[in-house]
Amino acid sequence: MKAFTVVKGIAAPMDLANVDTDMIIPKQFLKSIKRSGFGPNLFDALRYLDEGQPGQDTSNRPLNPEFPLNFARYKGAQVLLARDNFGCGSSREHAPWALEDYGFRCVIAPSFADIFFNNCFKNGLLPIVLDAQIVDRLFQAMYAQEGYELTIDLPAQQIITPAGEKIGFDVGEFSKHCLINGLDDIGLTLKDEADIHTFEKRWQQQAPWLFEALN
Amino acid sequence: MTGKTLYDKLWDAHLVKMRDDGTGLIYIDRHLLHEVTSPQAFEGLRLAGRKPWRISANVATPDHNVPSETVERSAGVAGIVDEVSRIQVQTLDENCDDFGIKEFKINDVNQGIVHVIGPEQGLTLPGMTVVCGDSHTATHGALGALAHGIGTSEVEHVLATQCLIQKKSKNFLVKVDGKLGLGITPKDVVLHVIGIIGTAGGNGSAIEFGGEVFRAMSMEGRMTVCNMAIEAGARVGMVGVDQITLDYVKGRPYAPKGAHWDQAVEYWKTLHSDADAVFDRVVEINAAEIKPQVTWGTSPEMVVAIDALVPTPESFGSVAQRQAAQRALEYMGLAGGQPITSIKLDRVFIGSCTNSRIEDLRAAAAVVKGKKVATTLTQALVVPGSGQVKAQAEAEGLDKIFTEAGLEWRAPSCSMCLAMNADKLLPGEHCASTSNRNFEGRQGFGGRTHLVSPAMAAAAAIAGHFVDVREIDVREIV
Ligand code: SF4
Numbered sequence: 001m002k003a004f005t006v007v008k009g010i011a012a013p014m015d016l017a018n019v020d021t022d023m024i025i026p027k028q029f030l031k032s033i034k035r036s037g038f039g040p041n042l043f044d045a046l047r048y049l050d051e052g053q054p055g056q057d058t059s060n061r062p063l064n065p066e067f068p069l070n071f072a073r074y075k076g077a078q079v080l081l082a083r084d085n086f087g088c089g090s091s092r093e094h095a096p097w098a099l100e101d102y103g104f105r106c107v108i109a110p111s112f113a114d115i116f117f118n119n120c121f122k123n124g125l126l127p128i129v130l131d132a133q134i135v136d137r138l139f140q141a142m143y144a145q146e147g148y149e150l151t152i153d154l155p156a157q158q159i160i161t162p163a164g165e166k167i168g169f170d171v172g173e174f175s176k177h178c179l180i181n182g183l184d185d186i187g188l189t190l191k192d193e194a195d196i197h198t199f200e201k202r203w204q205q206q207a208p209w210l211f212e213a214l215n
Numbered sequence: 216m217t218g219k220t221l222y223d224k225l226w227d228a229h230l231v232k233m234r235d236d237g238t239g240l241i242y243i244d245r246h247l248l249h250e251v252t253s254p255q256a257f258e259g260l261r262l263a264g265r266k267p268w269r270i271s272a273n274v275a276t277p278d279h280n281v282p283s284e285t286v287e288r289s290a291g292v293a294g295i296v297d298e299v300s301r302i303q304v305q306t307l308d309e310n311c312d313d314f315g316i317k318e319f320k321i322n323d324v325n326q327g328i329v330h331v332i333g334p335e336q337g338l339t340l341p342g343m344t345v346v347c348g349d350s351h352t353a354t355h356g357a358l359g360a361l362a363h364g365i366g367t368s369e370v371e372h373v374l375a376t377q378c379l380i381q382k383k384s385k386n387f388l389v390k391v392d393g394k395l396g397l398g399i400t401p402k403d404v405v406l407h408v409i410g411i412i413g414t415a416g417g418n419g420s421a422i423e424f425g426g427e428v429f430r431a432m433s434m435e436g437r438m439t440v441c442n443m444a445i446e447a448g449a450r451v452g453m454v455g456v457d458q459i460t461l462d463y464v465k466g467r468p469y470a471p472k473g474a475h476w477d478q479a480v481e482y483w484k485t486l487h488s489d490a491d492a493v494f495d496r497v498v499e500i501n502a503a504e505i506k507p508q509v510t511w512g513t514s515p516e517m518v519v520a521i522d523a524l525v526p527t528p529e530s531f532g533s534v535a536q537r538q539a540a541q542r543a544l545e546y547m548g549l550a551g552g553q554p555i556t557s558i559k560l561d562r563v564f565i566g567s568c569t570n571s572r573i574e575d576l577r578a579a580a581a582v583v584k585g586k587k588v589a590t591t592l593t594q595a596l597v598v599p600g601s602g603q604v605k606a607q608a609e610a611e612g613l614d615k616i617f618t619e620a621g622l623e624w625r626a627p628s629c630s631m632c633l634a635m636n637a638d639k640l641l642p643g644e645h646c647a648s649t650s651n652r653n654f655e656g657r658q659g660f661g662g663r664t665h666l667v668s669p670a671m672a673a674a675a676a677i678a679g680h681f682v683d684v685r686e687i688d689v690r691e692i693v
Contacts, residue, residue: 020654023655027633031299115450186263208478214274
């Protein structure tokens with residue numbers, strides 16, 4: 001996983017509430033058995049005018065001229081500004097994989113769906129929850145200024161706007177630690193191996209029916 | 216000391232330890248796997264040289280990519296025409312074989328949609344923590360289990376450590392009291408609930424469904440309701456254990472037997488919220504208000520009663536809601552103010568982990584028996600949720616009732632719920648679907664989904680448009 005410390009990048013809009021993970025990456029791309037390569041199909045049904053197929057070369061497909069990510073001004077964007085309940089619906093981790101593969105490192109929204117929110121942290125993608133009014137202000141400032149860049153300083157838990165305004169944000173301590181150090185949380189959990197064994201032994205005595213072999 | 220909620224009890228029972236940052240390390244009893252969200256997790260495990268922590272906790276089955284066409288199906292994995300789908304199913308088989316994980320393969324009589332076979336086989340039980348790389352894992356909460364969907368990294372985490380790092384959710388009680396009217400089904404109840412609390416209403420919460428309506432509901436009905444908790448934003452939906460739960464579990468193939476059964480029942484009887492438990496939020500609904508529901512938009516919260524009109528954007532309070540409604544109406548090709556009953560249908564889909572169990576199929580069969588599907592319809596599909604459901608339905612003659620009425624009888628799979636196999640809507644087509652999501656493109660690129668109960672879908676198949684199932688004549692089927 002890519003470590004996340006300070007990211008400075010263009011902000012792009014996804015100006016719609018309840019963006020679901022089917023919208024972020026449609027199901028036909030879920031047939032892949034790989035973790036990478038989903039970027040070209042991020043927001044596929046919105047981004048292109050035709051229906052995308054897995055494994056297809058996307059460079060010749062007709063682009064939707066009205067979809068913001070196709071605008072030159074948002075090229076190379078690393079920060080996605082979004083609305084309420086971003087990432088609702090299916091638990092597919094392909095959604096954060098697609099965002100990350102496209103080049104996004106951070107999504108800012110007033111709220112996220114729970115599973116998507118969790119999935120982001122496992123993939124070097126930082127979801128930031130801000131007050132709806134602040135998000136709206138960022139949207140307006142971004143629309144007003146081409147090349148609008150935000151700096152996301154994770155260690156300091158601050159967003160810095162081009163005007164120099166600093167906006168603080170919350171992030172779970174453990175998630176922050178893992179992101180900053182690019183750590184795999186399985187390794188960290190396995191440090192508690194002894195505790196897990198102790199629990200398991202006690203639980204097996206209490207609820208032995210849960211530990212029968214499956215034939 | 217105040218009492219505990221069901222969620223609190225299940226959380227406490229599975230807490231290995233609280234971590235310094237306030238999250239908990241939770242022990243997982245049952246891990247269900249399917250082909251879509253597991254390949255990258257197995258790959259990760261291999262790359263790191265790790266082994267599954269407890270093999271017997273895991274059960275797998277392919278469901279999303281599996282063809283529903285009986286002919287394509289008969290040749291097994293090798294017969295799957297779509298190459299990418301075939302590789303994904305093969306990969307699951309290989310991973311399960313390599314690691315020694317129990318799998319119901321494509322043509323096993325116990326294969327089916329993962330959320331149908333778990334309870335059916337007794338593989339998911341009351342009091343368990345159940346996870347699966349699939350958001351509809353909430354279904355298993357109907358048994359009084361703590362069940363929720365996880366991402367692929369978490370699938371790998373559970374395989375390797377038998378645990379999950381979790382932040383404790385808030386306690387949210389949805390209480391429906393009173394008596395449901397004739398023809399009102401669990402699907403109508405849950406759609407009505409989502410219409411009230413919204414698709415983000417349950418974010419950060421575990422929803423417990425309580426009150427007279429759920430107490431009187433069958434286990435399959437409770438599964439339908441819990442299945443859609445995620446559509447209300449809650450990862451977890453659950454119902455406390457009662458005699459109906461115990462009667463359902465008893466005798467299932469993997470349910471405990473003998474002394475273990477007695478011991479389990481003693482524990483399971485404690486799995487309900489205490490009378491003095493405190494919830495962070497309570498929503499109370501009067502059952503008598505609930506009518507048959509139909510979604511008109513592209514989010515499950517965009518739902519109204521069958522006798523209502525498609526809402527106009529102006530009828531919504533906030534600017535954001537008005538914009539969302541406008542966009543949804545355009546996508547759906549509907550006009551605000553038109554009666555729901557005027558929506559003409561192209562296809563009907565009866566299936567999915569929400570509504571593909573035997574009671575669902577019986578309800579649909581009762582409606583179509585002796586009638587014919589409207590000639591204006593392109594297709595009406597019935598896809599049972601598992602090999603067992605299929606066998607049971609055939610033993611009861613339901614397949615004949617369906618095919619005689621002009622519906623197609625298929626093999627168990629997710630099918631047109633998300634259209635990863637060949638069953639899809641074409642752009643612009645309207646579908647009455649018993650599934651759980653009406654998102655843009657969910658059932659096929661440009662497809663238009665209306666979520667309804669099995670009885671409503673069946674009635675719509677006959678009429679060619681939505682009709683109030685309470686107004687049509689329903690036959691006895693047994
Ligand atoms: S039936 Fe639909 S919702 Fe259920 S597991 Fe399959 S794809 Fe997901």
